[in-house]
Amino acid sequence: MITQWKGQDLPRVLSGRFDLDDGHTLAVAQKDGAYATLGPKLFDQSQFELIEMVMDSGLRGRGGAGFPTGMKWRFVPRSSGKPVYLVINADESEPGTFKDRLILERDPHLLIEGMIIAGYALGVRTAYIYVRGEMLPQIARLNAALRECYDAGLLGENIQGSGFSMDIYVHRGAGAYICGEETALLNSLEGYKGQPRLKPPFPAVSGAFAAPTAVNNVETIAALPWILNHGAQAYRQWGTDRSPGSKLFSISGDVAKPGVYEIPLGMPMLEFFDLAGGMVGDLLGCIPGGSSAPVLNAEECDKATMDYEGLQAVGSMLGSGAVMPFNTQRDPVQILNCLTRFYAHESCGQCTPCREGTGYAARVLKQLAAGKGRGEEIDLAYDLADNFEWTTICPLATADAWPIKSFISKFRDHFERALQHTPEQRQEGLLTASFPGAFM
Numbered sequence: 001m002i003t004q005w006k007g008q009d010l011p012r013v014l015s016g017r018f019d020l021d022d023g024h025t026l027a028v029a030q031k032d033g034a035y036a037t038l039g040p041k042l043f044d045q046s047q048f049e050l051i052e053m054v055m056d057s058g059l060r061g062r063g064g065a066g067f068p069t070g071m072k073w074r075f076v077p078r079s080s081g082k083p084v085y086l087v088i089n090a091d092e093s094e095p096g097t098f099k100d101r102l103i104l105e106r107d108p109h110l111l112i113e114g115m116i117i118a119g120y121a122l123g124v125r126t127a128y129i130y131v132r133g134e135m136l137p138q139i140a141r142l143n144a145a146l147r148e149c150y151d152a153g154l155l156g157e158n159i160q161g162s163g164f165s166m167d168i169y170v171h172r173g174a175g176a177y178i179c180g181e182e183t184a185l186l187n188s189l190e191g192y193k194g195q196p197r198l199k200p201p202f203p204a205v206s207g208a209f210a211a212p213t214a215v216n217n218v219e220t221i222a223a224l225p226w227i228l229n230h231g232a233q234a235y236r237q238w239g240t241d242r243s244p245g246s247k248l249f250s251i252s253g254d255v256a257k258p259g260v261y262e263i264p265l266g267m268p269m270l271e272f273f274d275l276a277g278g279m280v281g282d283l284l285g286c287i288p289g290g291s292s293a294p295v296l297n298a299e300e301c302d303k304a305t306m307d308y309e310g311l312q313a314v315g316s317m318l319g320s321g322a323v324m325p326f327n328t329q330r331d332p333v334q335i336l337n338c339l340t341r342f343y344a345h346e347s348c349g350q351c352t353p354c355r356e357g358t359g360y361a362a363r364v365l366k367q368l369a370a371g372k373g374r375g376e377e378i379d380l381a382y383d384l385a386d387n388f389e390w391t392t393i394c395p396l397a398t399a400d401a402w403p404i405k406s407f408i409s410k411f412r413d414h415f416e417r418a419l420q421h422t423p424e425q426r427q428e429g430l431l432t433a434s435f436p437g438a439f440m
């Protein structure tokens, strides 16, 4: 892990134990300070004080929407007569995103400690971690870490003699991108089809088993031990006023050193590329926040900063923090072809605009990418996206519409060329047409 940049220490709120040998074990993690919060620091505070601490830190959800975590917790009613659940979203299926799995693999105790803090603040007795089913090594690490915690009295009845009791269960999903959407996740957890629910009611009020539920991303909850140890204001030493703190970014694509980096929010995008070894080739564009984030051209990348408002200002979003820069050797038509195939495949089929529209758009773009366009495909794909954007139960269709509309608007000349040339002609001199390779 790179720990310094331009002579300054980079934050290690989340990645502090990533490089330790056996940092995933309780013995090593505890030697490094894990679970130091499970004493007066946590148990002498009221639930109200803890929630206000999270509010003051400015921590925002790292699963994609960036909603303030303290605010979400304030919405969870305590006097409904039902239990309050905490559900951790470890589905992580957005193409290009691979940061939560690193926490599960390298430092599962950070997540568990964060869950105990969140559980105590919200009055939770039972918590779940919903993990994408294919993440077998990470699930094994998580289960081993949970066993260690039960054996050491860090979970279960009367944790550390505090009077607070909490159990954590790991639930394996079956591997569907849509199960990362919080209400589809809850349906899947309850044993139903993993299909999103209509909102409202929001999970905070009626979530798991129709009871109040905080659904939070792995990385969000993993920030809590540091915040409780050092204070809300210390967390604000990094980032911007509205996007405080640090974040894990997973960067792939045309940089020399792809991987996961913890950086302060607000870092200029091009500086982040330099941190990741620099661009390989000349920058053409970048998907800045997971595959659903509108693509940026090189000029916009030059202006962008890596925080919620900075990416919004250039017309995109921070999303899950998956950054995919690509160089002039790549073919935007093929990139969009890959993305639309993915979304069409992952539609859960409940809403007609999504079920039919994403598939139709994918077929049109496949035709175009194959050099078999007849002339109308570019505008047809754009119009389809424009029509299914924001018309559905969940944002999956919109997550398909944004790349379609932004790729066509920003790289229209490449799409026009696709009408005139075969893929072979277009690729003359190109490195490869498959990007991002993971879902070709």
Ligand SMILES: Cc1cc2nc3c(=O)[nH]c(=O)nc-3n(C[C@H](O)[C@H](O)[C@H](O)COP(=O)(O)O)c2cc1C
Pocket (backbone or CB within 6 Å): 060, 061, 062, 063, 064, 065, 066, 067, 069, 072, 089, 090, 091, 092, 093, 094, 177, 178, 179, 180, 181, 182, 183, 215, 216, 217, 218, 220, 221, 394, 395, 396, 399
């Ligand atoms: C299609 C879709 C997929 C999603 N996938 C994930 C995911 O894999 N992990 C995640 O934490 N949030 C994902 N989200 C966002 C969740 O619905 C939810 O906002 C998040 O888990 C809340 O946690 P946070 O407030 O800590 O970010 C997804 C949303 C949508 C619409």
Ligand code: SF4
Pocket (backbone or CB within 6 Å): 178, 195, 196, 346, 347, 348, 349, 350, 351, 352, 354, 355, 392, 393, 394, 395, 396, 397
């Ligand atoms: S938008 Fe698509 S994925 Fe979401 S509920 Fe409708 S059909 Fe399912």
